[in-house]
Amino acid sequence: MELYYYVDKHAGYNDNHVVHAKGCPFLPGVDGRRFLGTFYTANAAIQQARKFYATALGCEHCCPVTIKKNLNHTNSVALKHMA
Numbered sequence: 001m002e003l004y005y006y007v008d009k010h011a012g013y014n015d016n017h018v019v020h021a022k023g024c025p026f027l028p029g030v031d032g033r034r035f036l037g038t039f040y041t042a043n044a045a046i047q048q049a050r051k052f053y054a055t056a057l058g059c060e061h062c063c064p065v066t067i068k069k070n071l072n073h074t075n076s077v078a079l080k081h082m083a
């Protein structure tokens, strides 16, 4: 299903910029987010976000994607450790 995705303009912990899907309760307000576009997967949205912020990662709540190399962790958790 295609969703609207946004990235938080303000870096959080570890200087990460978190990607959110439309409707997420943690989505920042209009002034605090940058619209990324519509994507079919959270991973695609995160890749787009990294064109703006190299440290972008997915919100654990709305972007629970996995890395193929590391199936035991969600992308967001794994990236925290990589940052």
Ligand SMILES: [Zn+2]
Pocket (backbone or CB within 6 Å): 019, 020, 021, 024, 025, 026, 027, 059, 060, 061, 062, 063
């Ligand atoms: Zn979210």
